[in-house]
Every structure is written in C-alpha cells, then in structure tokens.
Amino acid sequence: MRVARLLLRRCLSTSSFDPRNAIHEKNSSINAFVHISDCPPTIEAETSSQSACSKPLQWTTVAVKDNICTSDMPTTCSSAMLENFTSPFDATVVKLLKRAGADIVGKTNCDEFGMGSLNTHSIHGPVINPFQTLRSAASVSWRNREKRTAGGSSGGSAAAVAADMCDIALATDTGGSIRLPASYCGVVGLKPSYGLISRWGVVSYADSLDCVGLMAKSTFQVRRAFDVLETPDPNDPTSVSKRLREATAGVLREFSPLKRRSPFEDSQLRVGVPQEYFAQELSPSIYNSVRTILKALKDLGAQIIPVSLPSTSYALSAYYVLASAEASSNLARYDGIEYGTRIPLPPGSDSRKASKVYSHTRTQCFGDEVRKRLLLGTYALTADAFDNYFLQAQKVRQLVRNDFDRVFRWPNLRTAEGLSSSSLSAEGVDVLIHPSAIRTAPLLPRETASTATKSSMDPLDTYLQDVLTVPASLAGLPALNIPVPTIQDDNVSADSDQDGWPVGVSIVGQWGCDRLVMDLGMVVEVAMLSSNTQ
Amino acid sequence: MARLFSDAWQVVIGIETHVQLKCRQKLFSRATNGLLSDSPNSRYNVFDAAFPGTLPKLNPKCVDLAVRAALALNCNLKPRSNFDRKHYFYPDQPVGYQITQYYSPFALDGTLTLPKLGRRVRIKQIQLEQDTGKSVFDYKTQSTLVDLNRAGAGLIEIVTEPDLRSTEEAAEYVRSLQTLLRSMGVSDGNMEAGSLRCDINVSLNRHGEPLGTRCEIKNINSVRFMVAGIQHEIERQKSILCAPSPMQVSQETRGFDEHRWETYTIRSKEDAPDYRYMPDPNLGTLTLDENTIEHVRNRLPPTPEATRNRLINTYGPRGVSEDSIDVLMGLDSSLDVPFDGGTISNHESHSTNSVAYFDTLCKGRDPREVINWITQTLLGLLSTMGKSFSTSYLATSQMGTLIDLVSNGEMTRSSGRLLLRHILLHSPSPDTSIRRLAKDLDLISIGPTDHADEICRRAIEALPSEVAAIRSGNKNVLNRLIGWVVRETKGKADVQKTRSRLEDLISKM
Structure with missing residues (x-):
C-alpha cells in the first residue's frame, strides 16, 4: 500500500508547477540536459478539461535522449557533427509520448552517437552523477563532493531521473547504454525486447542492436511509458507485427508465474543465475547486492537455479565488431553536405575530390571514441577482414542466442514463430538475474587524472564492464536494471568498495517477456522496500 | 576484315544492365519517383536525403515488377534473399552506401533467347537495388550540384553470363531485353532517358583457349555507343595482344567517350574500391513465397514472342500476314509503360495498346479488314497529319462501326477514309455515333437500286x-x-x- 501511495504521489507531483524551473536550477551542476524545452502552453489549458485526464501520460514529465529526433528541439547526438541540427520530424516514440499527453521537458546528454560507457564523450561535457551518499549529503557542499560519472551512453537520462528533473526519461541501449547508467545513478532502466519499440527517428548507432528504452524511479513508471510506446510502427521495418505482439501477450497471460495476487504461491518462479556473470572483476559490494535480491526472492518462494551461458566470454568481442561495423556504415552519412556541420577546407587546398571535403569535416567533427570505432568497423568490413571478423561475430551472436534459448523455459517467439503455446518446458528458467555493472560509478576522469585510480578509465576496463550487458543486446532480450538499496549495515567494515554508491541488478527475460520482467521488477521493489522498513 | 579477325580471336561479351523499375514510388521510401521534367530536388523525402533516424521501407510494387522481370527471363526465384549495403562516398549517394543484393540476389539462372540470331543468352542473376542521385558539374561556378530526384529509385541489375560473341549479338540482346521489359511493364527501358543503362564486359581469347582478361565499359546509354564502345575495345585489346611483343590486357574499368568514340581508362583493378559489403541490418530477409510468385505470374503480360505467336496462329489462317502483325506490334513500342505494373485497360480508351485494340475489333469481323484499317488506313492518315500513332482517337466501338459500314457496303472505302480523316481532325467525343456522323457528312452510299x-x-x-x-x-x-x-x-x-x-x-x- 505504501508503495502504491508513493507511486501515486509521484505521478501527480508535477501537475502544480512548471518543472522547468527546477530543471534549470539543477542542471547547472549535473549537466543532464543539453536542451530544455519551453513550457507548452497547452498544459495550463488542459489540466481542467475532462478529456485530458484520459490521456495515459498526462502531467508526466519526460526527458528525451539527444539521439532521438524532435522537430521542436535540436538533436545533436552530443556530436560536433550535428551541433546545430534540428530534425524536420519527430521520432515515432516522441509522437506517441506527445499524443499520450506527456510534457517533454528537454533533451538529455549522452555519449557521442551513443558510443561510450561514461558519458564523457560529449560536446556538451560530462554528466555529473547526482547521487548523494548518506555520508556526503548533509555535510559536503555540491562543489566539494566527489564527482562521479553517471555512466553512458544514456547518462543524461539516468541523471535527470535520479535528480528528479523528470518522471520518465527516454533513452537508447545498444550494448548497455540504459542499464549501466541506470545502475550507476540508482534508477530503474528497461532495455526492451528488440523490435517492440519503434526506432523511426532514433539516430542509428548499430541498427541490429539499438533499442529505445525507458528510465524512471520505479518500474511502475517505466511500465506506464512502455505501454504507450509498445505498438507496431509501419515506418520501422524491424518493428514487430501486431500478430506477434498479440501471440506473445497471449503466452504471457497464460503462463506468467507471477499471478497478480499471490506471486509465488501456485506457481514456481524459476530464477536463473548465470555463473559466467560473476567474474573476478566483480567487486564484493556488487556481489552482496545480488545476493540480497536472490535471498528476498527465495524467501518469497522462488527457486534459484545456477545456469551456464558458455558463449558469454565471446560476446564482448563479437559485440564490438558488429556494433562498430554497423556504426561505420550508419555514420557514413555525416559528410556535411546536406545537413550537419561542414568544416570548409583551408584556402588553397585541393577541393576537387569529394573525399577530401568529406574527410576534413569528418576528422574535425567526430570525437575520439567515435573515430576509433568507425576505423575498427571500417576495417572489419573490408574484403580481407570480413570473413574473420564480421562473419565470425555473426556466428558468435547466434551462439549467444542459442545459449539463452537453451536456459529459458519460454519459447523465443521471435525466432520460433508459430510455436504452439501449449506449455512451457519444465526445465529452464523464467528469468535471469545478474549484476548490471562490475562496480559502482567511477570517478570522472578529471578527478582521477593524477591518481592511481586512473585504471577506471582504462578503455579495456570500460569494455569489460559491457560483458554484463552486451549478451542481452546481442540476443535482443528484455533487460531491466533495478537499483538495490545500499546496505547500511554497521557490521560491514569500512571496506573501500562499500562506498555507498548505487548498485543495480539486471533481470533478463526471454524475447517478448518484457512485462514478466517488469512484473518481477515490481515484486523486487516491494520486497526491498519492506526489507528496508523492517 | 572483321571476319578474318574473328577467325583468329573469339570475342566474349557479358552485359550488366541497370533497369529502372516503372514504379510511382521509390524502392525504400514513399517519395514519388522523379520524372525528367521535375525540377531538381523536388522528389525526395527524409529517407532519400539520408536524414538521421530514417529507416528503409520496402515498396512491394517494386518487388512485384522485379519478380515479373525474373519470370520473363525464366529465372529461378529464391524464396529467401537479402539486402546488403555497398559502401562508397559520393555526393549523389547521401547515405554513404547503396542498398543492393550482393550476397544473395533474388533471382538466378535465367535465359533470354535472341529472336533474330537465335542465340540463347544465360542470365546469371538479377538483383534489386537503389539508384543514386545525380551529380551535375557546373563549369561556370566550378562546383558540383546534386539532384536527389533519382536517389533511391528502384532498379534491377540483370547480369548475363559471358555468352555474347559479337557486337551484333550484344546489340540484339539489349534491344530484345528492352522490348521484353517494356512489354512486361517492368520499365520504360529508355536508354536515352537513363532508365536502362549497360556496363559491358569485353575480353578476347584465341579459340579453344581460356577466356582472356576482361575490361568493363561503364554506363553505356545507347545501343549505338555500345556497339562503338565494344568495337573500339576489341581493336584496342587486339592491338595489345597482337603487338610485336604481345602483352597482357590489364583488367580495368573504362568509360566511353561519346565525342571521340573511344573507351578510356577510369581505374585499374588495383584501384578498385573496397565496397565493404555488409548485410543491411534493417531490411531483414526478402521472402518470396509461392503465393506471391503465383500472384505475379497470373498477372504477367504475355511476352512479345508469345503475343506474336498467338497473333500468327489466330489470324494467320484467316489471311493476316506476319509482316502486318509485326507492324501492328511495332505500333506499341512508343506507348508509355503504365506505373506499378498496371494494365492498359480498355476502358481507358486513351491508352489502349494496338494489339488489344486489334483483338477487340476482330470479334465478328474479318481480321484482314481490321488489320488494314489499323496498320494502313489509320497509320497512314496519322502519318500524313504528322501525328504519332495511337488508338486513342476513336473507341473500338466507333472504329468497329466504321469498318462495318464499309464492309456492309453502306459506305464506300473512300468515304470510310474520309470519315476517319474527319474524326482524326476534329476528334469528336468517344460516344459520338459514327453512323450518324457519316449521315451528317452525307457519306452513306446511295441506295442499291x-x-x-x-x-x-x-x-x-x-x-x-x-x-x-x-x-x-x-x-x-x-x-x-x-x-x-x-x-x-x-x-x-x-x-x-x-x-x-x-x-x-x-x-x-
């Protein structure tokens, strides 16, 4: 009940004042927003009208990641290439939000074209993680607090939610770009099943992996927006058909182990714990958080089952080959000819070849990380490398999918269409649970430059982080990050890694099981709340 | 000379033909296809201009026309094929890649038989792909202008095996392909307007020896240029191979200079770009199930060969000569091909094709009379008036009445001609009664006795x-x-x- 009341209050909290004042105020220290919209005049007018109340997202403030096109605000993708670019059209997701009555308050910071894990590769500067530890909150002024990353690439969206600058944030996730910042900032983040939410108007990084997802303080809020956005879009060729959506919903209705009233009584929720996700690099605090959640679920009657996903170790390299290859293709359009920034050649240089004009603009306007991935991707697609890199990576991707299909008791309705929904297999699990990140949010590079903790910025280390999020991306599965309340246990020694910063746990389901994953997310939230209040 | 030469050398020619599909909309966007008359950059949308966030959406009408072409060329249709991206930077290619079918084209292993020379040319494959925009160099400002009207238009590329052995065969191949695709409603096949363009591969080898190194002549847009280009290429390669100290022909891509009637080097094999082909992650698999193929097959217009055979078998025994059938069929060569595989239906009297016009008129009439009225009287009158041939001047019912009046003796042949001339000059409405018109003009024969x-x-x-x-x-x-x-x-x-x-x-x- 308490949760419900809490949620209700949150839903209605934004109706009485313009949230933009608070956004402006907070943004100067967090840098979550890169553009804040004007207050829509319709809000005042509509609050009184009856029909407005029927809109599902009325009075809800929503922030939109800056790689999602909006016709009334710039869409920069945090790149100098699109610094002054405003799209002539709204992305389908933006249109759906507007139609549902949402108040789109602005565009959020991100890594350039979604490439990065720390939200430091941005022309708008890094996002500062707004989280306040119990230790720092009261005594230390903002200016003097340690500045940690919000994670990337959707760092702005995560920080905006964490700092109460909006109710819900739209973000994108290609290899973990929602789940990682959600974990670092302590918010809920959903990367839905591939194909459920339209990508029309979402600036492509790697088409076969890109997903639009949602962030909020609670799974309930995420779910509200998901219900608005989960609809077929004829403009997106990868958008799943109405027929398949209905079939999936039917299977879920029939077999969901989470019956509304008594979640675990008559059904055995089977929770898988993939052993490959508990690597050496995992810090003990992360390990403990997962244990907390698993214990809570076990207490509720769920079965905890260790499972193995043997292809996990290959997933990361496959991901970087595929994502970079697709990026090198998708970003080829930024040449400064039709739109975007164009850096004129210095006077006197040879402009007869178009390639000179292009390379000049592209070299100047793309940031380091983007340039690095474009070169890697370009190489992976060359005739000599294609078989060894791109094709191999495609094969690994299939192995990763097979791994998941083997451990889940749910059929993969996307790849095994027409499969009868007569029963679930007795073996296998309903969901997987694993840590979302190998550690808490690292310090921002500026603060670490001269110290020994420099390793937090080691590129290989940031890639290693992706081990935990990339497999679900390769397989197109729904994955939800749930923040685990920080254990303020006096018995825990002042261990260096028990820093009080947020830690998240991922719930991963079979393709199409997004609502099952969210249902479980809500169960976990309630369990955590009640365990906290005990 | 040519004969002497061909005794010693075998000329081997293969042709890749890019054919613009006659569709209202583009291959992956809902923008209207540009016409030559459209002003530059008036026919494209955000997808064609490669705006961020846009995604392709396959136009099923283009697929239908591509399948038509494949069926007409007796190809095997693949139930599953894929689209790939071919990457290169060029101003008229705003997205940086062309979507084509590199790894798995939708149609394989077809044939086209050349009616006059009787040779069977094997078709290696047909793939669906996008056209590019146009770059226009402005000499005044020394800059390149880009027109996106053509960007993203649907093309098929038809690739032959190296089965052609002479310029004559190459020319007949292109002409027959043109006629076939026009009659199938696949394309205008208009080389001058660029809706059909050829890349020609030419190599020479001594009889009985393996094929020589080929050179590709790019972007030929008329049969005349093609013949000249091949001829020049044969001479050029021969001079290399027959030099006092014979050398190898080096593999390269060449262009045809329309002013000097020569081919010239564009780039050598070493400079060939790496197109970095990648499966398109958005479009997925193009599936052609039996139902789709049957649907297209059932609505497939007859090939010119089949039409000709039918006309000869039906009307030959009733006294219609093959020559006049060829004249009749030739009348349709200037007709506009309808969009999206539409048929030129009879109720749209303004665009009926001559064969259908003839077929309708022959019902209950002497086909000899009918063909004479169409290919001699009507065609003759129109050409003296300087008008191009069309069946649109009078409806089949009107033409039928006119022919009947003459055959019944109610009107003399010369009165009939006079009446037809009057109609062509004054174009009365299609529901005008021909009999009344004849009476009004006092053309009905005097009574019998x-x-x-x-x-x-x-x-x-x-x-x-x-x-x-x-x-x-x-x-x-x-x-x-x-x-x-x-x-x-x-x-x-x-x-x-x-x-x-x-x-x-x-x-x-």
Whole structure:
C-alpha cells in the first residue's frame, strides 16, 4: 500500500508547477540536459478539461535522449557533427509520448552517437552523477563532493531521473547504454525486447542492436511509458507485427508465474543465475547486492537455479565488431553536405575530390571514441577482414542466442514463430538475474587524472564492464536494471568498495517477456522496500 | 576484315544492365519517383536525403515488377534473399552506401533467347537495388550540384553470363531485353532517358583457349555507343595482344567517350574500391513465397514472342500476314509503360495498346479488314497529319462501326477514309455515333437500286459519244462514265457496283 501511495504521489507531483524551473536550477551542476524545452502552453489549458485526464501520460514529465529526433528541439547526438541540427520530424516514440499527453521537458546528454560507457564523450561535457551518499549529503557542499560519472551512453537520462528533473526519461541501449547508467545513478532502466519499440527517428548507432528504452524511479513508471510506446510502427521495418505482439501477450497471460495476487504461491518462479556473470572483476559490494535480491526472492518462494551461458566470454568481442561495423556504415552519412556541420577546407587546398571535403569535416567533427570505432568497423568490413571478423561475430551472436534459448523455459517467439503455446518446458528458467555493472560509478576522469585510480578509465576496463550487458543486446532480450538499496549495515567494515554508491541488478527475460520482467521488477521493489522498513 | 579477325580471336561479351523499375514510388521510401521534367530536388523525402533516424521501407510494387522481370527471363526465384549495403562516398549517394543484393540476389539462372540470331543468352542473376542521385558539374561556378530526384529509385541489375560473341549479338540482346521489359511493364527501358543503362564486359581469347582478361565499359546509354564502345575495345585489346611483343590486357574499368568514340581508362583493378559489403541490418530477409510468385505470374503480360505467336496462329489462317502483325506490334513500342505494373485497360480508351485494340475489333469481323484499317488506313492518315500513332482517337466501338459500314457496303472505302480523316481532325467525343456522323457528312452510299440506276442513266445520257465508243468495243471508256457517277455522288457510289450497273444498262440499250 505504501508503495502504491508513493507511486501515486509521484505521478501527480508535477501537475502544480512548471518543472522547468527546477530543471534549470539543477542542471547547472549535473549537466543532464543539453536542451530544455519551453513550457507548452497547452498544459495550463488542459489540466481542467475532462478529456485530458484520459490521456495515459498526462502531467508526466519526460526527458528525451539527444539521439532521438524532435522537430521542436535540436538533436545533436552530443556530436560536433550535428551541433546545430534540428530534425524536420519527430521520432515515432516522441509522437506517441506527445499524443499520450506527456510534457517533454528537454533533451538529455549522452555519449557521442551513443558510443561510450561514461558519458564523457560529449560536446556538451560530462554528466555529473547526482547521487548523494548518506555520508556526503548533509555535510559536503555540491562543489566539494566527489564527482562521479553517471555512466553512458544514456547518462543524461539516468541523471535527470535520479535528480528528479523528470518522471520518465527516454533513452537508447545498444550494448548497455540504459542499464549501466541506470545502475550507476540508482534508477530503474528497461532495455526492451528488440523490435517492440519503434526506432523511426532514433539516430542509428548499430541498427541490429539499438533499442529505445525507458528510465524512471520505479518500474511502475517505466511500465506506464512502455505501454504507450509498445505498438507496431509501419515506418520501422524491424518493428514487430501486431500478430506477434498479440501471440506473445497471449503466452504471457497464460503462463506468467507471477499471478497478480499471490506471486509465488501456485506457481514456481524459476530464477536463473548465470555463473559466467560473476567474474573476478566483480567487486564484493556488487556481489552482496545480488545476493540480497536472490535471498528476498527465495524467501518469497522462488527457486534459484545456477545456469551456464558458455558463449558469454565471446560476446564482448563479437559485440564490438558488429556494433562498430554497423556504426561505420550508419555514420557514413555525416559528410556535411546536406545537413550537419561542414568544416570548409583551408584556402588553397585541393577541393576537387569529394573525399577530401568529406574527410576534413569528418576528422574535425567526430570525437575520439567515435573515430576509433568507425576505423575498427571500417576495417572489419573490408574484403580481407570480413570473413574473420564480421562473419565470425555473426556466428558468435547466434551462439549467444542459442545459449539463452537453451536456459529459458519460454519459447523465443521471435525466432520460433508459430510455436504452439501449449506449455512451457519444465526445465529452464523464467528469468535471469545478474549484476548490471562490475562496480559502482567511477570517478570522472578529471578527478582521477593524477591518481592511481586512473585504471577506471582504462578503455579495456570500460569494455569489460559491457560483458554484463552486451549478451542481452546481442540476443535482443528484455533487460531491466533495478537499483538495490545500499546496505547500511554497521557490521560491514569500512571496506573501500562499500562506498555507498548505487548498485543495480539486471533481470533478463526471454524475447517478448518484457512485462514478466517488469512484473518481477515490481515484486523486487516491494520486497526491498519492506526489507528496508523492517 | 572483321571476319578474318574473328577467325583468329573469339570475342566474349557479358552485359550488366541497370533497369529502372516503372514504379510511382521509390524502392525504400514513399517519395514519388522523379520524372525528367521535375525540377531538381523536388522528389525526395527524409529517407532519400539520408536524414538521421530514417529507416528503409520496402515498396512491394517494386518487388512485384522485379519478380515479373525474373519470370520473363525464366529465372529461378529464391524464396529467401537479402539486402546488403555497398559502401562508397559520393555526393549523389547521401547515405554513404547503396542498398543492393550482393550476397544473395533474388533471382538466378535465367535465359533470354535472341529472336533474330537465335542465340540463347544465360542470365546469371538479377538483383534489386537503389539508384543514386545525380551529380551535375557546373563549369561556370566550378562546383558540383546534386539532384536527389533519382536517389533511391528502384532498379534491377540483370547480369548475363559471358555468352555474347559479337557486337551484333550484344546489340540484339539489349534491344530484345528492352522490348521484353517494356512489354512486361517492368520499365520504360529508355536508354536515352537513363532508365536502362549497360556496363559491358569485353575480353578476347584465341579459340579453344581460356577466356582472356576482361575490361568493363561503364554506363553505356545507347545501343549505338555500345556497339562503338565494344568495337573500339576489341581493336584496342587486339592491338595489345597482337603487338610485336604481345602483352597482357590489364583488367580495368573504362568509360566511353561519346565525342571521340573511344573507351578510356577510369581505374585499374588495383584501384578498385573496397565496397565493404555488409548485410543491411534493417531490411531483414526478402521472402518470396509461392503465393506471391503465383500472384505475379497470373498477372504477367504475355511476352512479345508469345503475343506474336498467338497473333500468327489466330489470324494467320484467316489471311493476316506476319509482316502486318509485326507492324501492328511495332505500333506499341512508343506507348508509355503504365506505373506499378498496371494494365492498359480498355476502358481507358486513351491508352489502349494496338494489339488489344486489334483483338477487340476482330470479334465478328474479318481480321484482314481490321488489320488494314489499323496498320494502313489509320497509320497512314496519322502519318500524313504528322501525328504519332495511337488508338486513342476513336473507341473500338466507333472504329468497329466504321469498318462495318464499309464492309456492309453502306459506305464506300473512300468515304470510310474520309470519315476517319474527319474524326482524326476534329476528334469528336468517344460516344459520338459514327453512323450518324457519316449521315451528317452525307457519306452513306446511295441506295442499291432506284437512285443508283437513275444516276447511271443520267451518266449515259450525259456522255453519248463515250457510250458509243463502249458499244463499239472500247471497254476502257467505261471508266469515264464511272468517274462521272463518282463525281456526281461525291464518292458515295460504289465503284464495282456502278461498273456492273452501267455495263448492264449499256448492254440492254
């Protein structure tokens, strides 16, 4: 009940004042927003009208990641290439939000074209993680607090939610770009099943992996927006058909182990714990958080089952080959000819070849990380490398999918269409649970430059982080990050890694099981709340 | 010379033809396809201009036309094929890649038989792909202008095996392909307008030896240029191979200089770009199930070959010559190909094709009469008026009435011609009654007996000395009496009937 009341209050909290004042105020220290919209005049007018109340997202403030096109605000993708670019059209997701009555308050910071894990590769500067530890909150002024990353690439969206600058944030996730910042900032983040939410108007990084997802303080809020956005879009060729959506919903209705009233009584929720996700690099605090959640679920009657996903170790390299290859293709359009920034050649240089004009603009306007991935991707697609890199990576991707299909008791309705929904297999699990990140949010590079903790910025280390999020991306599965309340246990020694910063746990389901994953997310939230209040 | 040469060397030619599909909309966007008359950059949308966040959406009409082409070329259709991205930077390619079918084209292993030379050319594959925009160099400003009207238009590329052995065969291949694709409604096939363009691969080898190194002549846009280009390429390669110290032909891509009628090097094999082909992650698999293929097959217009055979088998025994059938079929070559595989239906009388027009008119009529009216009278009158041929000037029912009036003897052939000329000049509405028009113009023949006899009698009275000459055996003079009658009746009198009537009257005197 308490949760419900809490949620209700949150839903209605934004109706009485313009949230933009608070956004402006907070943004100067967090840098979550890169553009804040004007207050829509319709809000005042509509609050009184009856029909407005029927809109599902009325009075809800929503922030939109800056790689999602909006016709009334710039869409920069945090790149100098699109610094002054405003799209002539709204992305389908933006249109759906507007139609549902949402108040789109602005565009959020991100890594350039979604490439990065720390939200430091941005022309708008890094996002500062707004989280306040119990230790720092009261005594230390903002200016003097340690500045940690919000994670990337959707760092702005995560920080905006964490700092109460909006109710819900739209973000994108290609290899973990929602789940990682959600974990670092302590918010809920959903990367839905591939194909459920339209990508029309979402600036492509790697088409076969890109997903639009949602962030909020609670799974309930995420779910509200998901219900608005989960609809077929004829403009997106990868958008799943109405027929398949209905079939999936039917299977879920029939077999969901989470019956509304008594979640675990008559059904055995089977929770898988993939052993490959508990690597050496995992810090003990992360390990403990997962244990907390698993214990809570076990207490509720769920079965905890260790499972193995043997292809996990290959997933990361496959991901970087595929994502970079697709990026090198998708970003080829930024040449400064039709739109975007164009850096004129210095006077006197040879402009007869178009390639000179292009390379000049592209070299100047793309940031380091983007340039690095474009070169890697370009190489992976060359005739000599294609078989060894791109094709191999495609094969690994299939192995990763097979791994998941083997451990889940749910059929993969996307790849095994027409499969009868007569029963679930007795073996296998309903969901997987694993840590979302190998550690808490690292310090921002500026603060670490001269110290020994420099390793937090080691590129290989940031890639290693992706081990935990990339497999679900390769397989197109729904994955939800749930923040685990920080254990303020006096018995825990002042261990260096028990820093009080947020830690998240991922719930991963079979393709199409997004609502099952969210249902479980809500169960976990309630369990955590009640365990906290005990 | 050519013969001597071909004794020693074998010319091997393969052709890749890019054919623009006759669709209203582009291959992956809903923008209208640009026409030559459109002003630059007026026919594209955000997808064609590669705006961020746009995604392709396959136009099923393009697939239908591509399948038509594949069926007409007897190809095997693959139930599953894929789209790939071919990457290169070029101003008229705003997205940085062309979507094509590199790894798995939708159609394989077809044939096209050249009707005149009788050779069977194997088709290696057909793939669906996008056209590029156009770059126009402006000499005044020394800059390149880009027109996106054509960007993203649907193309098929038809690739032959190296089966052609002479310029004549190459020319006939392209012409037959053109005719076939036009009659299938696949494309305008207009080389001048760029809706059909060829890349020609040419190599020479001695008979019995393996194929020589080939050179590719890019972007040929007329059969004339193609013949000249191949000829020049043969001479050029021969001069390399037959040099006092023979050298190898180096593999390269060449262009054709339309002013000097020569080919020239564009780039050598070493400079060939790496297109970094990648499966398109958005479009997924193009599936062609049996139902789709059957649907297209059932609506497939007959090939020109089949139409010709049918016309010969149906109308040949009833006295229609093959020549006039060829003339009839030739009349359709200038017709506009309808969009999206639409049929030129009869109710749209303004665009009926001649064969259908002929078929309809032949119902219940002598086909010899009908074909003469179309290919001689109608075609002749139109050409003297300087108008191009079309069946749109009068509906089949009107043309039918006209032919009937003449066949029944209600109107003379020359009156019929006069009436047709009147119609062509004044284009009356399609529901005008031809019979009434003929009456109004006083073109209906004079009655069979009374009135005709009376005029003949007057002729005999008016020309007594001619009658005397006839009676004394000079039969030729009869023509003067006939001429008098025709003049008097303003051509309405039937010449044959008047002759026999006059002979009858004079013999009874």
